[in-house]
Amino acid sequence: MADPTKTPSTPAPPKRASLRERTRAAMRAEVSDVAFRLFAEQGFENTTVEQIAAAAGLSRTTFFRYFGTKEEVVLGRVGEYGRQVADALAARPADESPWYALRRAFDVITEAGPGRPGSPADMVRLLSQACVLMTRHWEKTQGWHSMIAPEVARRLGESAGPVTDMRANALTAAAISCLDAATDAWIATGGTASLSDLADQAMGCLHETGHTPE
Structure with a gap:
């Protein structure tokens, strides 16, 4: 039997993503949109990582921080x-x-x-x-x-x-x-x-x- 003197515990609110995680997700989404625009214009095979990075305002090295x-x-x-x-x-x-x-x-x-x-x-x-x-x-x-x-x-x-x-x-x-x-x-x-x-x-x-x- 539950103890009537105890107040029922309130479920913990869902953990919110950190600022760093939200920033990373936003950047991935932005780079993804840029890449898909280039894929639509040039085709997947004809689009390079360097082109995606340049169009997104990133270096090639920075691109690989978000996508392998x-x-x-x-x-x-x-x-x-x-x-x-x-x-x-x-x-x-x-x-x-x-x-x-x-x-x-x-x-x-x-x-x-x-x-x-x-x-x-x-x-x-x-x-x-x-x-x-x-x-x-x-x-x-x-x-x-x-x-x-x-x-x-x-x-x-x-x-x-x-x-x-x-x-x-x-x-x-x-x-x-x-x-x-x-x-x-x-x-x-x-x-x-x-x-x-x-x-x-x-x-x-x-x-x-x-x-x-x-």
Whole structure:
């Protein structure tokens, strides 16, 4: 029994990033935007680290304080989108099925067209230009899995355990694969098709066969 003489402890507020961390994040974002502008103008392969650094007003050495490689500029944005998908999934209505909630969470990617440096559409185009990026993009999107699967497990509404985790992992992997299939088809059309419609079709294939939970 709780001691009535003791005042319930108040949860500690979330730790705020230090000024140094916020400054570093802001600089990374600025350099990333500059890089994506150059990628769009010149292509990924034709853009050098020296050009990115000069356009951002940095030395080559300073560039490497924020990004280990040119590829990391792109892949860092991929990781950001993974976090956005996870946040969007957690914000979906509780009564939605896991599969539908996953599809709608992907809207942060499928409905965000070109218009700003590093948009999902521009990022997909870049990935299609460089094989090394495609390989590392696949590795990066697998990192999305660990961000998304716990929320899928929660939405399954079952007691925690190996079976629930298995189902959540299977659904998450299937959804990410459907998004990959949709982006591959989108690239094949030269970006003329609707990525959102293609994602609907890809995820709808599994839904229609009854292989996803209602």
